[in-house]
Amino acid sequence: MVCYDTPLVTYGLIRLQTPPGFRLSGVATAHGWHALAPYRWDAETGTLHRIEELPGGVTHLQITQPDTILVRADRTLTSADAREAERRLRWSLRLEEDLSEFHALCASDQALCEAVRPSGGRLLRCPTLFEDVIKVVLTTNTTWTQTKAMAARLVATLGAHAPGDPSLRAFPPPEAVAVAGEIVLKEQIRLGYRNTSVLRIAEDVAEGKLDLEALKDSDLPTPELRKRLLALPGVGPYATATLLMILGRYDELGIDTELRSHVSRKYFNGEAVSEKDMRAVYEHWGQWRYLAYWFDPQ
DNA sequence: GTCCAGGTCGCGC
DNA sequence: GCGCGACATGGA
Numbered sequence: 001m002v003c004y005d006t007p008l009v010t011y012g013l014i015r016l017q018t019p020p021g022f023r024l025s026g027v028a029t030a031h032g033w034h035a036l037a038p039y040r041w042d043a044e045t046g047t048l049h050r051i052e053e054l055p056g057g058v059t060h061l062q063i064t065q066p067d068t069i070l071v072r073a074d075r076t077l078t079s080a081d082a083r084e085a086e087r088r089l090r091w092s093l094r095l096e097e098d099l100s101e102f103h104a105l106c107a108s109d110q111a112l113c114e115a116v117r118p119s120g121g122r123l124l125r126c127p128t129l130f131e132d133v134i135k136v137v138l139t140t141n142t143t144w145t146q147t148k149a150m151a152a153r154l155v156a157t158l159g160a161h162a163p164g165d166p167s168l169r170a171f172p173p174p175e176a177v178a179v180a181g182e183i184v185l186k187e188q189i190r191l192g193y194r195n196t197s198v199l200r201i202a203e204d205v206a207e208g209k210l211d212l213e214a215l216k217d218s219d220l221p222t223p224e225l226r227k228r229l230l231a232l233p234g235v236g237p238y239a240t241a242t243l244l245m246i247l248g249r250y251d252e253l254g255i256d257t258e259l260r261s262h263v264s265r266k267y268f269n270g271e272a273v274s275e276k277d278m279r280a281v282y283e284h285w286g287q288w289r290y291l292a293y294w295f296d297p298q
Numbered sequence: 299g300t301c302c303a304g305g306t307c308g309c310g311c
Numbered sequence: 312g313c314g315c316g317a318c319a320t321g322g323a
Contacts, residue, residue: 032304137305139304139305140303140304140305140306141302141303141304141305141306141318141319142302142303142304142305142319142320142321143302143303143304143321143322144303144304145303145321145322146303146320146321146322147304149320149321150320186319190319190320190321191319191320192318192319192320192321193306193317193318193319193320194319194320195319197306233306233307234305234306234307235306236305236306236307237305237306238304238305238306239305239306242304254304256304256305257303257304257305258304259304260304261304
């Protein structure tokens, strides 16, 4: 029997140990994030593509799951690169997250159980909270098609690339967005009125006034975390709930048009529903409300 | 041309 | 606290 101490690195290859029952295909596609650059999901081969700027340079990572999670890089990785790639991917794939209590609660509902099974309830996230915050802002008051286009332009315009290959670019760090400034955002990246919020968040992080990464794995009580997210420009109640989900806090529902129509259709015969109605439906799921809604079958 | 999309913000009451 | 319109962008 082969036992992999993590990370086991050979040239450009990393293996990640996974929790029992982990399915990459389910986790990658459980929500839309896999379609936002610099992620790309290839359903044919079951490969999650991701471009990351590692200490040693911009790297194309191809993540598959023949048995354990296998990460192939398009270049030889130093051990520092491999450690960093592993750290980012373990966070993104939520390999440390314990959802066993949610699974136990799902057991009583077979349809829900089946909806949860492919991903185990793990929703893909980005290596940095900065990237997730920007992407959540890009989902507000627009269509999914435009969200994808905005993320693609942000990466294509400002993302770092390996020498000689500008087609593969990483997500721009806050400094790159801050330096780009409002003209580039307005004329090239075209985030609409979100330009202002995105630029301000990037500037605040770049200047050290805002430490988003410290909110990951912080033991702040959820109400305090909520307050800090809500304070970000362009981040209202819906975006806050989504970001709390990103951070592994599932007790708050993101109230938006999708939730409204789902609850109306499934529980109220298509009639108009109030915010109170929506909350009541998932109330008994306590700290698992977001996941209970997310995987709630039609 | 008009409407609106997985909202947010600032205003007036 | 609550209701209302404006807000950039691009597709229907």
